[in-house]
Amino acid sequence: MTRKTFEKKSSLIWVLLVDLFSILFCSMLSHFYVKGTFHLHDRYIIAIFTMSLAYFISALSDDDYSNWISNSVLSVIKSILASISFSAFVTVVFIYFLNESSNFDRYWISLSFLLSFTVLVIYRLISRLSLFYFQRKGFFRRNILIIGDNNSISSIGSRLRDFSNNxxxxxxxxxxxxxxxxxxxxxxxxxxxxxxxxxxxICLPLEMGGIVRSIMYALRNETIEVRYLPEFKDVRLLNHRVSEVVGRYAIDLSVTPMSGQARVLKRIEDLVIGSMILLLISPICIGIACAVKLTSKGPILFKQARTGANGQEVKVYKFRSMKVHQEKAGQVTQATKNDSRLTPIGGFLRRTSLDELPQFINVLQGHMSIVGPRPHALAHNEYYKDLVESYMRRHMVKPGITGWAQVNGYRGETDTLDKMKKRVEYDLWYIDNWSLWLDIKIIIATVFKGFINKNAY
Structure with a gap:
């Protein structure tokens, strides 16, 4: 672990501890205001524990939360609001499923979250103002000497001006x-x-590694701190960071973010939200299944081989929207407007995305996620992988029912190479910037604008 990483994690732990203490304090203060006593019944203690745990999980998965010093005030407030909202959602659902709704004071719940949000925002703003005050007074100031070529010096110098508060x-x-x-x-x-x-x-491209070594040799007797900021010219990086592998430092150029803690959080998200959604949509699914069976011959579900996480093949479920037909070997023809292969209700199912509802079964099976890059047909992968840079890197995570590309308008037929390039660009951005809050944002956006799309045939 680098010193910077250790400092960042230490700062994050401190902030989390203060936040959790603030939530506990605000919950007890709200209980005193509503009930007139600090003595909490066991059910309230369990609710506060659930509240704190949900906030802890959400905060750890949000990169903006740990960057509260350098991010804008609006980003900081949005990050706190996201974690508090997720905490409130989980707590309310937990109380509901325990059938304890009648035993909790709704005013206490609302006041606890409102007061917690207010205290956390005020604490964060005061901390930022105090830090910036000491920085302006010259405390914590670091003077930097840059060794590099003209382009690197210009680029890093510009970023130093942009991050002057650091x-x-x-x-x-x-x-x-x-x-x-x-x-x-x-x-x-x-x-x-x-x-x-x-x-x-030292800001030099990798091709100048020999000069970097000479510089380090020249400074071998100095105690000054030295950092290497390599220049990766024209290299498409994915979730890049510095990590430690078998006791050696590694610059990760293209790795999946869905490992370790993030993988567990993503799976919990899929199981909890996926189960709730599948329970809610089950009557709709039964109705669609009957309609598919009555309007055309063939099976209710259509199963198609798609590429899953790490390039493994998975079977993706859909309500059948086309008449039973045979494609040529290795060929998959995309649906087009007024496609003659569509069943009487097939066009409606595809335009409204109702044909994709069985994919929540894939989510519970662990083959897909609710949010992720949309899975393409295997033939499309073979066709586009040599035409679109880093195309196959979208398969470093599980495919999703909805995704960042879809809520930004890149859904349905990709009849041009530029459309596919933009879709892949959005998919890679999602992988590189994944967080629990981003998933929730995409799910909400899908509800409001992602179901019906004029480009889906």
């Missing part, structure tokens, strides 16, 4: 022209001392 100041630069030039690095330590820098940032 306590970094550009002290000086040392320009490296090309890997073929010879450099006298003997006096580099003296140049750094004269600059007054606290840190040295």
């Amino acid at each position: 306590s970094y100041t550009l002290a000086s630069v040392i320009r490296i022209r090309s890997k073929n030039d010879a450099y006298d690095l003997v006096d580099i330590a003296e140049k750094i001392r004269l600059s007054g820098a606290n840190e040295v940032w």
Whole structure:
């Protein structure tokens, strides 16, 4: 673990502890205001524990939550609101399923969450203002010397100005022209001392690795902090970060975010929300199943092989919307407007996405997620993988019933290469920025605008 990562995690743990204490305090204060006593019945203690646990899980899965210092005030407030809202949702559902609704004061529940949200926002704003005040006074300020080529120095210098609140100041630069030039690095330590820098940032592309090694050798007797910010020119990165593998540091260039804690959170989300949705839509599914059977010959469900997580093949369920027909081997023809293969209710099912409701069974089976890149036919994968950069990386996570591309308008027929490129671009953005709150945002967006689409035939 790098020192920066340790500092960030330590800060996150401290913030979480303060938040959880604030939720406990606000819940007890609300109980005193409503009931006139701080003595809590066991059911209220269980509710507060559920509330805190749900908030803890949501906060840990939200990158914006841990970046509360550098993010905008609006992002910070939205992050707190998302975690509090998720906590409230889980707590209310928990109380409902325990059939304890009549034993809880609704005013206490509402006041607890409202007061908690208010206290958390005020605490975060005061903390930010205090930190920025000390930064302006010169506390925590780090002077940076950049060693790099012209492009790297310009890029990093611009970002330093954009992130001026992060306590970094550009002290000086040392320009490296090309890997073929010879450099006298003997006096580099003296140049750094004269600059007054606290840190040295080496900002060079990987092809200049030999120069990086020479710089480190020149600084072998210095105690100044040195960081390497490699330049990955024209390399499409996915969920990139620095990790530790078998005791060695690794720069992850393309890895799935669905591992460890994130994988567990994603699975819990799928099981909880998927079970609730499947229970709610079961009458609709029964009605559609009857309609499919009565309006055309053939099975009710259509099962198609699709690519799942890590490239493994899965069977995806849909209500059959087309007449039974035989495709040529290795060919999958996309549905088009006024397609003659559609059943009498097939067009309606596809336009409203009702044909995809059986995929919640796939979710409970663990083959799909509620949110993720939409699965394409195997023939489409073979066709597009050499035409669209990083196309197959969308299969590093489970396919979803809905996704970031779909709620942004890239749903249905992809009759041009540009449409497929945009869909893949949105899919990769989702993978790179996944959080529990983003999934909830996509689910809500799907409810309001994702079901009916003019491009779905």
